[in-house]
Every structure is written in structure tokens, then in C-alpha cells.
Amino acid sequence: QTDLELTRQEKVKIVSHLLKQAPPEEFHEAFSDLRLLVDDDSLMCQEAASLCALHNKLHFTPVRRKACEVLLTRHNELEEKHFLDPQRQVSFKFDHVKREASEFEAHLQEDEKGESWRRTLHEGLKAYVSSHYPEGLCSVFIKDTAIRKILIACIASRLHRPSAFWNGLWKSEWTFAVTPSSTQVTGTIMVQAHYFEDGNIHLTAYKDVTETLPVTTEAQTAQDFVKLLENADNQFQGGLMEEYQSMSDTHLKAFRRQLPITHSTIDWEKIVTAKIVQVPAVQ
Incomplete structure (x- = not known):
């Protein structure tokens, strides 16, 4: 050696x-x-x-089967290679390499009150995701501690376009406790984009969010949470668009050969003709 x-x-x-x-x-x-x-x-x-x-x-890989429709996360991992779909109330085994789900079994939730909160939030979030995220999927999980119930909402939307030389992922994770009057919501939004035609550009952007959410009825709390999430998404997307424009005007141009910008089309025929005229005659 x-x-x-x-x-x-x-x-x-x-x-x-x-x-x-x-x-x-x-x-x-x-x-x-x-x-x-x-x-x-x-x-x-x-x-x-x-x-x-x-x-x-x-990356919150989605599992879409007849028996279940859920995101793979650390929050619904039951044991090695086994996961829970709380909405369909089934557990299953997932082969990560082959990306195959099998061994579906009923997995009922015992906490009826907590399940009611989880299901209501899921329904509200699902409606939002369906109207705002192409090919998006959401999952909501609940953790029951000794003193409070904690809801975790996960969203993922991915576009896989290898023929167009790009792939992208938008995902977010939100957590809050069900406590009287109000609670604190913490979330993280992440966007990944990879463009690889005649180059290799990989973008990863994060935003951490902390907001106060009023806790009233299940339906109203779910509605207020979706509004909070939508505002955060819009702010993040607006910031990304501003940054993208700034990069287009500055950083991305640095990857190219430095040439004057005239904002006009080059007349190649005129240039070629001028060169021919300037060639001296053979003596």
C-alpha cells in the first residue's frame, strides 16, 4: 500500500x-x-x-400504491425497512434499493383524539398541496408525549426531467404542539435543482420559519396552519425568483466568456462579407 x-x-x-x-x-x-x-x-x-x-x-421519497400513499420520512419509520401510512392505517416493508413496497398490514391508531387532529390537518393540507404542487404529496404524523401531542406535516413535490437535463425537488417539514390558545410552528423549506446540459449546476436553498399559530377547533386550526404555510411558501418563492434574477444578471454571466452585451442579433453574413472585401488581392 x-x-x-x-x-x-x-x-x-x-x-x-x-x-x-x-x-x-x-x-x-x-x-x-x-x-x-x-x-x-x-x-x-x-x-x-x-x-x-x-x-x-x-428527500421524502413518495410511495404510491393501491394500499398506501405516503412519504418516507424518519417520522413514520417503525423499524428497519418498515414504515407507517397513518392515513390508510397500514404498515409496510420498503426495499430502498429496489424501491418496492410489500408486506402491507393493518396498523390501527389507538389515540382517537390525536388521530382526529391529525386527520383534519391532513385533509386541509392535502387540498392545498393538490392545488399548488405539481405531482406533490403530503403526509401528517402525530407524536404523543407525556404532556402534549405533536403534529408533523411533511410536503414533497419533485419533477424528474432527465430528457430535458434537469431535476428538481421542493420539500418542507412543519412541527407544532397541540396546546391551548396558541402554539409555535417551526418549519424548514428546502429546494434542490440540478441542471446538467453542457454543464453541471446544482442549487440547494433553505429557509427556516418560526411563527405563532392560534389553537382553537381542529378545523379552524388546520385552516390557519395552511394559511401560515402558504404565506411562508410565497415569501420563499418570491425570494428565490429575486435571487435567480440577480444570479442571471451577475453570477451566471461569469460562467461565460466575457463579451460586450449589445442586446442585438449578430449579422454573421455582414461580418463574413466584410472580411472577404478586406482580403488583399493576390499579386
Whole structure:
């Protein structure tokens, strides 16, 4: 072994770090490329399942089947490879590498009051997601502590367009406790975009949100929460558009060769004709 060779542990660390950064819907492509570079199938196969599972939960991978429709997250993971769909009240096993769901079983919720709050919030959120997110999906989970019930809302909308050389993901996660009078909502919105035609541009943007939410009836609280979420989404999207315009005018131009900007079409025929005229006659 030379000083330039990496140990197995160092290779695992590097592979793990790179795959955690894999763009949405591109884990398997990134894995295949790294497999060729590392040239150690035993190492890659050993790490594949756990890294793929982490990727799926981190990016809120959707599972759409007849038996269930839910996002994969750390909040509904029951045990290794098993997840819960609280809306359909079923559990299932998920193969992260093959992206296959199986072994569906009934999984009833015992906390009727908590389930009522969760279901009402889910219905309100689902209506919002259906009208605002292309191919979007939402899931709402409830955690029951000794002193309060905590609701967790997750949203994910992804567009996979490899033929157009881009992929994108918009996801958000929101948490608040069901407490009398009012509660604090904390949320994180994240957008990832990857453009790879004749280049490689990868954008990741985050926004943390903290707001106060009045807690009244289940229906009214769900309605107020959706309004809060919509306002946060609009502000974040507006900020992204402003930043994109700024990047178009400054940073993205830096990737190109510096040329004067005339905002007019180049008349190539005129340029060619002028060059022909200027060529001196052969003596």
C-alpha cells in the first residue's frame, strides 16, 4: 500500500459524503458512477442499502400504491425497512434499493383524539398541496408525549426531467404542539435543482420559519396552519425568483466568456462579407 492509497474506512467516508449530496432522483446514477471510480464492489454493496435508505428518508421519497400513499420520512419509520401510512392505517416493508413496497398490514391508531387532529390537518393540507404542487404529496404524523401531542406535516413535490437535463425537488417539514390558545410552528423549506446540459449546476436553498399559530377547533386550526404555510411558501418563492434574477444578471454571466452585451442579433453574413472585401488581392 502506497501513501496515496485510501484505506477502506476512508473510502466509505468519502462515498457516504458524496452520496448524501446526490441530487433528487439521481441516487442510483451517482452510485453507479462512484462504483466505477472506487472499483470495490464489496464495499459499495455493503454501503448501498443504508445510504439509499438515508437518501430516501432525507428527500421524502413518495410511495404510491393501491394500499398506501405516503412519504418516507424518519417520522413514520417503525423499524428497519418498515414504515407507517397513518392515513390508510397500514404498515409496510420498503426495499430502498429496489424501491418496492410489500408486506402491507393493518396498523390501527389507538389515540382517537390525536388521530382526529391529525386527520383534519391532513385533509386541509392535502387540498392545498393538490392545488399548488405539481405531482406533490403530503403526509401528517402525530407524536404523543407525556404532556402534549405533536403534529408533523411533511410536503414533497419533485419533477424528474432527465430528457430535458434537469431535476428538481421542493420539500418542507412543519412541527407544532397541540396546546391551548396558541402554539409555535417551526418549519424548514428546502429546494434542490440540478441542471446538467453542457454543464453541471446544482442549487440547494433553505429557509427556516418560526411563527405563532392560534389553537382553537381542529378545523379552524388546520385552516390557519395552511394559511401560515402558504404565506411562508410565497415569501420563499418570491425570494428565490429575486435571487435567480440577480444570479442571471451577475453570477451566471461569469460562467461565460466575457463579451460586450449589445442586446442585438449578430449579422454573421455582414461580418463574413466584410472580411472577404478586406482580403488583399493576390499579386
